[in-house]
Amino acid sequence: MQTPPTPAQTAYDLIGGEAGVHRLVDRFYQLMDELPEAFAVRKIHPESLEGSNALFFEFLSGWLGGPPLYEQKKGHPMLRRRHLPYVIGPVERDQWMVCMRQALEEQGLESGFKARLTQAFSEMAERVVNTD
Numbered sequence: 001m002q003t004p005p006t007p008a009q010t011a012y013d014l015i016g017g018e019a020g021v022h023r024l025v026d027r028f029y030q031l032m033d034e035l036p037e038a039f040a041v042r043k044i045h046p047e048s049l050e051g052s053n054a055l056f057f058e059f060l061s062g063w064l065g066g067p068p069l070y071e072q073k074k075g076h077p078m079l080r081r082r083h084l085p086y087v088i089g090p091v092e093r094d095q096w097m098v099c100m101r102q103a104l105e106e107q108g109l110e111s112g113f114k115a116r117l118t119q120a121f122s123e124m125a126e127r128v129v130n131t132d
């Protein structure tokens with residue numbers, strides 16, 4: 001008997017579904033909180049990172065091809081516009097990427113997939129820069 005075709009795996013599947021996205025987001029904000037080299041980017045976030053963690057988790061769920069939780073709650077992400085209240089220059093962008101690179105590094109992802117994700121995050125990070 002023929003096996004049914006396997007649907008193409010999404011990035012959401014490859015990262016480990018809901019649990020995998022939580023693992024990445026939790027580690028990302030933990031690093032932002034702890035790394036001295038992330039001080040400037042940590043400073044522009046609220047004192048508690050809980051709300052940021054929840055929103056980023058919901059956004060990534062849909063962005064990676066899983067349930068579009070963020071869109072269901074808040075509509076179109078409009079990331080550039082939603083970051084305008086925060087002063088984001090090259091320093092903040094680079095520090096954000098330090099946390100994301102390290103968090104991705106620790107997820108045990110296949111290296112090609114990890115490289116593609118890192119590239120996609122750095123393009124998005126570039127897009128929310130709003131000052132020199």
Ligand code: HEM
Nearest residue numbers: 044045051052055056059082086088092093096124125128
């Ligand atoms: C370039 C570096 C970045 C900095 C400095 C930055 C900073 C911030 C800050 C300060 C907030 C508000 C947090 C809060 O209200 O709790 C925020 C919200 C958010 N960020 Fe970023 N961000 C960066 C890049 C990114 C990237 C690359 C993504 C997506 C891949 C992203 C996705 C989000 C989302 C979904 C929110 C919630 C927006 C909302 O609904 O209010 N950010 N970011």
